[in-house]
Amino acid sequence: MMTTSEWDKLSERLPLWLEESRRHSVNGAPASYIPELAHAPADALGITIASADGRQLTFGDCGISFTLQSISKVFTLLLALMDQGEEGVFRKVGMEPTGDDFNSMLKLELVEPGIPFNPLINAGAIVISSLIRGQTPAEKTGRILAFFRELTGDPALTWNEQVRASEASTAHRNRSLAYFLKDNRVLDEDVEEVLDVYFRHCSIEATCQHIAKLALVLALGGKDPATGRQLVPRRYVQIAKSFMITCGMYNASGEFAIKVGLPAKSGVAGGILALVPGRYGIGVIGPALNDKGNSVAGVQLLQTMSEACDWSIF
Amino acid sequence: MMTTSEWDKLSERLPLWLEESRRHSVNGAPASYIPELAHAPADALGITIASADGRQLTFGDCGISFTLQSISKVFTLLLALMDQGEEGVFRKVGMEPTGDDFNSMLKLELVEPGIPFNPLINAGAIVISSLIRGQTPAEKTGRILAFFRELTGDPALTWNEQVRASEASTAHRNRSLAYFLKDNRVLDEDVEEVLDVYFRHCSIEATCQHIAKLALVLALGGKDPATGRQLVPRRYVQIAKSFMITCGMYNASGEFAIKVGLPAKSGVAGGILALVPGRYGIGVIGPALNDKGNSVAGVQLLQTMSEACDWSIF
Amino acid sequence: MMTTSEWDKLSERLPLWLEESRRHSVNGAPASYIPELAHAPADALGITIASADGRQLTFGDCGISFTLQSISKVFTLLLALMDQGEEGVFRKVGMEPTGDDFNSMLKLELVEPGIPFNPLINAGAIVISSLIRGQTPAEKTGRILAFFRELTGDPALTWNEQVRASEASTAHRNRSLAYFLKDNRVLDEDVEEVLDVYFRHCSIEATCQHIAKLALVLALGGKDPATGRQLVPRRYVQIAKSFMITCGMYNASGEFAIKVGLPAKSGVAGGILALVPGRYGIGVIGPALNDKGNSVAGVQLLQTMSEACDWSIF
Amino acid sequence: MMTTSEWDKLSERLPLWLEESRRHSVNGAPASYIPELAHAPADALGITIASADGRQLTFGDCGISFTLQSISKVFTLLLALMDQGEEGVFRKVGMEPTGDDFNSMLKLELVEPGIPFNPLINAGAIVISSLIRGQTPAEKTGRILAFFRELTGDPALTWNEQVRASEASTAHRNRSLAYFLKDNRVLDEDVEEVLDVYFRHCSIEATCQHIAKLALVLALGGKDPATGRQLVPRRYVQIAKSFMITCGMYNASGEFAIKVGLPAKSGVAGGILALVPGRYGIGVIGPALNDKGNSVAGVQLLQTMSEACDWSIF
Secondary structure: OOOHHHHHHHHHHHHHHHHHHHHHHHHOEOOOOOHHHHHOOOOOOEEEEEEOOOOEEEEEOOOOOEEOOOHHHHHHHHHHHHHHHHHHHHOOOOOOOOOOOOOOOHHHHHOOOOOOOOOOOHHHHHHHHHHOOOOOHHHHHHHHHHHHHHHHOOOOOOEOHHHHHHHHHHOHHHHHHHHHHHHOOOOOOOHHHHHHHHHHHHOEEEOHHHHHHHHHHHHOOOEOOOOOOEOOOHHHHHHHHHHHHHHOOHHHHHHHHHHOOOOEEEOOOOEEEEEEOOOEEEEEEOOOEOOOOOEHHHHHHHHHHHHHHOOOOO | OOOHHHHHHHHHHHHHHHHHHHHHHHHOEOOOOOHHHHHOOOOOOEEEEEEOOOOEEEEEOOOOOEEOHHHHHHHHHHHHHHHHHHHHHHOOOOOOOOOOOOOOOHHHHHOOOOOOOOOOOHHHHHHHHHHOOOOOHHHHHHHHHHHHHHHHOOOOOOEOHHHHHHHHHHOHHHHHHHHHHHHOOOOOOOHHHHHHHHHHHHOEEEOHHHHHHHHHHHHOOOEOOOOOOEOOOHHHHHHHHHHHHHHOOHHHHHHHHHHOOOOEEEOOOOEEEEEEOOOEEEEEEOOOEOOOOOEHHHHHHHHHHHHHHOOOOO | OOOHHHHHHHHHHHHHHHHHHHHHHHHOEOOOOOHHHHHOOOOOOEEEEEEOOOOEEEEEOOOOOEEOHHHHHHHHHHHHHHHHHHHHHHOOOOOOOOOOOOOOOHHHHHOOOOOOOOOOOHHHHHHHHHHOOOOOHHHHHHHHHHHHHHHHOOOOOOEOHHHHHHHHHHOHHHHHHHHHHHHOOOOOOOHHHHHHHHHHHHOEEEOHHHHHHHHHHHHOOOEOOOOOOEOOOHHHHHHHHHHHHHHOOHHHHHHHHHHOOOOEEEOOOOEEEEEEOOOEEEEEEOOOEOOOOOEHHHHHHHHHHHHHHOOOOO | OOOHHHHHHHHHHHHHHHHHHHHHHHHOEOOOOOHHHHHOOOOOOEEEEEEOOOOEEEEEOOOOOEEOHHHHHHHHHHHHHHHHHHHHHHOOOOOOOOOOOOOOOHHHHHOOOOOOOOOOOHHHHHHHHHHOOOOOHHHHHHHHHHHHHHHHOOOOOOEOHHHHHHHHHHOHHHHHHHHHHHHOOOOOOOHHHHHHHHHHHHOEEEOHHHHHHHHHHHHOOOEOOOOOOEOOOHHHHHHHHHHHHHHOOHHHHHHHHHHOOOOEEEOOOOEEEEEEOOOEEEEEEOOOEOOOOOEHHHHHHHHHHHHHHOOOOO
């Protein structure tokens, strides 16, 4: 399906698009609520595109490594589905976008039965962390890490301890969410143990190459691009991609669906994972965020590319 | 892309799927808030599938005609886009799913600047009605009707006057929404005039064949299936399909994306418009609604078909 | 109970207190949402105190006449109680402060059974207007006017037609509230007819002397200060005073209870009615409002007086 | 001011009123969310009235001791005011009733600047606990206990360790509130340390006699009924009584103001503290709660008494 001319066009035009998009960084700023993230270079922008046929393009500030943050939630969801099945997962998290901020507690209080609306908002991702199989936080974290290492093919992937510690010590809102969930009997486990797992997977450090590789596995319906082996059941990847369209870009997901039209997930460190079904996995890093929590320049770059290549799934 | 075997399978299996799905009707009931709709036969279920190559399948209670209700909102959105452009429309309605009921007013009060979150909830669709070009309600309604007649190819299509009158006399919540929008300066026009347009397009009476035809035009990116003529700009169809995925099934849209995975729009008379991109337009009628306002049996039937034929866009 | 020395102190000190309080007007501005009110002199401040023994003090800009606005709601509540009894009234409005803005619709949507929380917020006062006995809006309005004329002893009291017309043509939020109430089946009557009554009693034009006289009747438990005749049943006055403490000053009522400690009701034209039980009725006018909708200088003046004279009921 | 005949009437009629009120217990149930409270006898009802002149009446199940729960919040507020002054306290908690449940988090998220609306809802009382002077939780708790012992004159007063432990291990919602407050920077201290203080003062065990004595001190403007010594500054007692009227009975405070008209504070163990200004302190225990969290029989008994004796402050 991929045409040589498209790959050539991308190779040729991306440097220009990247510089044009980078300029939009001034309209945002790195996340400040996790102190460790505030130090990121505000105008950085890098992209890696991994193609199903094994080719790869990398432009801009791709040397930067950054923490996955919410991008990790797509993969803990996949692992929870593999561990608990659809029924086990959807008994505890819903399937709907919320229209509220990613750390909002309104619907937990207002909408019966008080389960998180979806697995990509903070409340939902915390519940998902609790559903990962494992007797201890360390065992759960180990399994998550092993999953990421398998998907990326990088056995050295691990969390950034400084970011993890920074998050753990300042995540009062997440603690508030977790205790609310425990009060609603959605979370049975010890709150600090669940959050420990959550903070660790959010703090996994990666590069655009890693993200592109993760995205490519999803683009291929769960198959390893090199070997064709089914790493994740296709049905679960389908579920993940649905959520990425309806809730992947916080409460700017609708806008992203209209303007870019690709399954994607952003993180507050400035990363974006996006995919062109069957064809490409894309990793973007751009630390300056807009008020919705998405990389300003990253979204701009993806929009430019999607329009130019007519990638929207709609 | 369509294989003969799939069409044959559909032809053969649909009668059975339809009867199995029909049984789910007992878990719902026809809408009661518009008195005229409460009389619909609760266990009716009918479906029409129109194929891009001109073939058509019709099963079940397809003789029933019903009012479009919210299904019409997809097309008034398209017409408003054709009349005002993207900028003109999105200055007054947002692009995000809400997670709230379709007639909720919470976000109008809570979220600045108080514009409806998307064009498919009631508040948004009322604003869209105001954006249709025309000096008078009659002129706007005339243009909407002409648009529907062009898309369906049926010059006799018109609204059901009894349903329109029933809605107009009981739509206190919609009046409340409209006056709130006027107070927020999102709506400048006379409220009753805007609502008159709104009630009329919601009351347009159609059959599954009409819905399937409308859906097929969207499935073909705005092109007339017979002539290939571009009836609606492809970009606007893309926008409409994005909204159908993120907000088309009220606040069960996320679940529908996961379980069915097709752009769709439901109406409280029990109709559902769904499409398989590039291939099929589908019209379903099943008046018994679940608590989210979607046809119970209709959703079930679409899920069965989508799973069997692997139609999900994800 | 009133001591001569207190009256002397008031006579002597009030001019100074008034000028000191007037300076606070710069921290507010006349209401702008009813166009006709925006023209009021921003730094005006006037006060009348009517004593149970027939004496009266008047200082400052008491020549100004202004519309009662929300102050009228205390008296329509009394009339509705006289017309329908406690049970008839409290079937349709609650008894609780809301913590929300006076025109908020949140609780109508969120809290079953969707009746207004109290009769002094807009939603509640609109319902109260519907409970006034009378076959027509004119008859209801006539009875309200007669009630005000009896209490004030001024047969010429009437509404300001310009303000009424200004409110009627811009009150989209009130229309929104009223239609929501109708949808919730709290309001059965024609919305425009109920609002017509509501706008007229809000637009009744009065002076500080009128307000002080109205307040004195309440201070005396419903008795005419001159004749001792029971104009309003004492129990209903008790109810009204309870509401004035818990909800009389919009969502700054709690603060007013703590800082001033007197039953009071404010209006967005800048008027405040306050009372010292058994002793004084007070009318204040100061058009510059704070962000809660209360007269900045008026509240300041009442606080100064209450502290100096130890008037708090707590 | 107290007439002999009123005291005689109370002595004579109270046994009957008490039995009539007790019957209302069937319309409620003991609190279940703190496991230890669920064991209380559902139809118990007891009352103590302490008079300013030293007399005391006790009827019904006054042998029962119960935990203060929210009743304690009035006194931690007083102590915080004595420790930090009005400015120090009201920088961190507001003065307004909320209309929401006592453990609601809605307004913390929705209303800037995210401080609790008043000191009697859980969020507010937790902040108040943090404002009590003391280097350690033990020191704060010690000072609170000393304050209660001074006011009641009972040096043996202390918390019920079983209830405290029960609360501490199940109070997920309070932890959620506290972490939200910490995220909003309203709470700076360690959450578990603040909650430790909070759980201890909520678990102080008392009888109706204790409550009546506490109430009498408030009824006398902060003075010791025996010695006339000013135990609490009168201004702070005034503030506390204002809050008791506007927010003392959870979100049934408005109804209580209208039907009973006395400053009061209830607790979920079934206790109610009420006072008749200048005259009586009243302690009531009745474990069966209505859906607002107030003692069903206790409220009924207070209403009967207040009506019969014309005690309403309004």
